[in-house]
Amino acid sequence: MDLDAKAEALAQLMEDRLGLRGDGFAAKLKRAGRRLPRRIRRDGALIVEALALQAHPKLSRQVDEAQLTRALTHLNRYLRTVDPWERRKSAMLNWLAGLAFSLLVVAGLVIAMMRWRGLI
Known part of the structure; x- marks a missing residue:
């Protein structure tokens, strides 16, 4: 060959x-x-x-x-x-983890802003 x-x-x-x-x-x-x-x-x-x-x-x-x-x-x-399936699964899980982290950060910022303004 x-x-x-x-x-x-x-x-x-x-x-x-x-x-x-x-x-x-x-x-x-x-x-x-x-x-x-x-x-x-x-x-x-x-x-x-x-x-x-x-x-x-x-x-x-x-x-x-x-x-x-x-x-x-x-x-x-x-x-x-x-393994193509494992590679796709890992990419999807990484994307979901990033999305969950972003949502937690935004929720924390919203709560901090509400507390700072005295709404909570």
Whole structure:
């Protein structure tokens, strides 16, 4: 399996697990942004760089195969652990927690304002 096929498989996995859209691996990696940990983003950047170097016969020899294999393995392993349902559930719970906190702050401010004006 060549690098293009592996990158395409990772791009499909990113689409399935993270819900990312885009044309190709590089676009999806860019869209992922902070959804991926820093080390995984670094590995992804290494893969994108290797894809760019692969197009040139002389430059393709500059790619460190061991490091590239390690990056592909790390990214694949991380993406397989991501659960789309858990990610959606966590996002919804975080949104609800923020909403509840905002409502508590507003209620506290209203009570403080009423007390300050002597209505309570």
